[in-house]
Every structure is written in structure tokens, then in C-alpha cells.
Amino acid sequence: MNVQIFIPCFIDQLYPEVGFNMVKVLEKAGCSVQYNGNQTCCGQPAFNSGFWGEAKEVCTKFLKDFEGADYVVAPSASCVGFVRNYYQKLFDNSSLHNQVRSLGERTFELSEFLVKVLNIDDFGARLDGKATYHDSCAGLRECRIKEEPRRLLDKVKGLELVEMNDVETCCGFGGTFSVKFEPISIGMADQKVANAVATDASYLISTDMSCLMHLDGYIKHNGTNLKVMHLADVLASGW
Template sequence: MKVQLFIPCFVDQIYPETAFNSIKLLQKAGCEVVYNPNQTCCGELAYTAGFWDEAKELGLKFLQDFSDDCYIVSPSATCSGMVKNGYHDLFTNSTVHNRCRNVQGNMYELSDFLVNILKKDYFGAELVGTAVYHEACAAKHLFTMKDEPRQLLEQVGGLEIIDLDENDARCGFGSTFAVKYAEESVSMAEQRVQAALTARADYIISTDSTCLLQLQAYIDKRQLPIKTKHLADVLTSGWANI
């Protein structure tokens, strides 16, 4: 199966290892991975900040960079959700309406694609420790993610997943929210990290690098004994030992 890989700008610039692990994961699942080096951004940051003209320009480039006749997979629920749902606002009844709908129909977040399209949830990963799964706002509301990440994490050898009571807790990033409302943003990150520490978790795992960036910044500044990891990095952990 041929799969086009979309790497969000945050992953490309800050977490490149997540991009490479996404490729390894898809290849292990039997996919032929195609990467277009001309790709840039889906336009989500501009869109949520209210700059729809700029978001549309980026969206048009996205529609040009990706074929509409095969799957597009991304290690980000936020960016996948932007393409799948946000593009309705930008391109409905436009000259690219039909092409946009075709691309939207082929757009998948990584865990959704692995579980629901490839029907695979075991990849031989091993990571000893306890973890909490942080559900990104976009994963729940924009992409409408369900239990796919947890299903994959349950198959990781040595990893215990702890459920927190405050499942709706936010990381505080929220695109430009972290810049406009810095104090509130830090307070949200503190709540999420402290809840994980109280649960004695070793890791906070998420599908979105923006959430990890926000939480890891709080952790690093205070030198706290917990780490953040992207789902793709967890699912490729321990492969050298297999």
C-alpha cells in the first residue's frame, strides 16, 4: 500500500526523530512511504488565529503537494483534523472544492490509520515504565479521535497506562493561546504535569508534538522527573532489542 507522509512543521523543526519513526512504523506495517520534500504547513496556526487568507494560501499549497488518489498519513491529530475539517471553511464551493474533498477523504492521523485502515495494533515495541496518555484537544474535537492511541499503547511491552481523572485537562498550548495568555497557558500545563506526577507516571504520551512542546517546556524549566514522548516514538521503542 502506498502512503503519502505529511510531516507537520513542528515535527519537522523540533522533533525530526518522530518523523523518521513514523516512516519506520509505516514501513513495518507493510506500507510504501512517499515523502514530498516540497511540503510545508497545513495552515492550522493561521486558521485558528483568524488569518484565513494566509491559511487558505497554505491550504492551496497542501492540496498541490499531495495526490488525491492515495492515503495521506500524519503523526498529528491537529494537522490531520485541520485538513479533514478546517478546509471545509476555506474551500467549500471554491474552484478546488472537489479536489479538496478527495484529499480530505484520504487524510488520516497515524494511529487512526494503523488501527482502522491497516487493522494493526502490535509492533513489537518495548518501553518499561508507567505513562499517562494526554489527549490533544484537536484529537478529541477537531479530528474526533477515539481510543486508537490507547489501543496501540496497550500492546507496548513493559508499559503501564494510567488513566487520570481529569481527562479533559488541556496542555495550554492552543496555537496562539500560549502567546496571548501566557499565565493561563502555564497554569494549564502545570495542572496536567502535576496530575501525571501525582499518578507516579514516568511519561506523558501524546499524538501531537505541540502538546509535547508545551508540557516539556514546563517540565524542563522546573527539572521535574517525568518525560514526554510522541506516540510514534513509543511504538518504535526497543526495536533494536528484538
């Protein structure tokens, strides 16, 4: 199966190992992975900041970069949710309508692609310790991802998954929200980290590195003994 991968801006610049581990997992699943080096941003930052005209230019480039019939897989439910749910708003009644619809149907977050499309949930991964999982807002509400990452984590040898309280509550990142409303954002991170720590977990795992980046900043600032890990990093561990 041919798969095009989309690497979000912040993963490309700050967490490239997440992208490499996603490729590692996809190749173990038997996929032929391709990367278009011309790709840039999905357009979400500009769109969320109200610059819809500028966002449409970026999104048009994204459509061109990923035209075709291949699946598009990304290690970010936030980007996938934006492509699926908001491209149609930008390109409503345009000549690109059918292309937008096709792209939305072909674009998947990593965990749902592995479980729903490939029907694979065991990669022989191993990570010893106790972990808790954070449902990102985009994953849960825009991509409707809930069981897929948990099913994958359940097959990781040596890993005990414990649910935290208020697991579906936002972590406080929200892109520019964390900049515009910093005190509220920090308070939400405090609540999320406190709930994670209460599980006595060593690892905090999610499908979205944007959430984990925000929480990791709070964790390190407060000296909390908790390590954040993207799902791709977990699935690529131990083999």
C-alpha cells in the same frame, strides 16, 4: 499500500526523530512510504490567527502537494483535524470543493490509520515503565481519537498505562493561545502535569508533539521527573 507522509512544521524543525519513527512504524506495517519534499505547512497557524487569505494560499499548495489517491498520514492530530474540518470552510463553493473533500477522506493521524485502516495494533514495541496518556484537544474533539492510541499502547511490552485525572482537559498550549494568554496557559500546564505526576508515571505520551512541547517546557522549568514521548517514538522502541 502507498502512503504519503505529511511532516508538520514544528516536527520538521524541532522533533525530526518523530517523523523518522513514524516512517519506521509504517514500513513495518508493510506500507510503501513516500515523502514529497515540496510540502510546507498545512496553513493552520495563519488561519487560527485570522489571516484567512494567506492561509488559503498555503492550503492551495497543500492540496496540490497531496493530490492523487494515496493515503496521507501525519504524526499530528492538530494538522489532520485542520485539514478535515476547516479546509471546507476556506474552499466552500469553490472549484476545489471535490478535491478538498477527497483529501479530507484520505488524511489520517498515525494511530487511527494504523488501527482503523491497517487494522494493526501490535508492532512488537517494548518500553519498560509506567506511562500516562494525554488526549490532545484536536485528537479528541476534531479527529475523535480516543481508543486508538490506547489500543496501541496496550500492546507495548513492559508498559503500564495509567489514566490521569481530567485526562480530557486541555494542556494549555492552543498554538498562539499560549503566547497571547501566557498566565492561563501556564496554569493549565501546571494542572495537567500535576495530574500526570500523580499517577507516578515516568512517561507522558500523546499523539501531538505540540502539546508535549508545551508541557515539556513546563516540566523542565520546574525540574519534574517526567519524560514526554510521542506515540510514534513509543511504537518504534525496542525493535
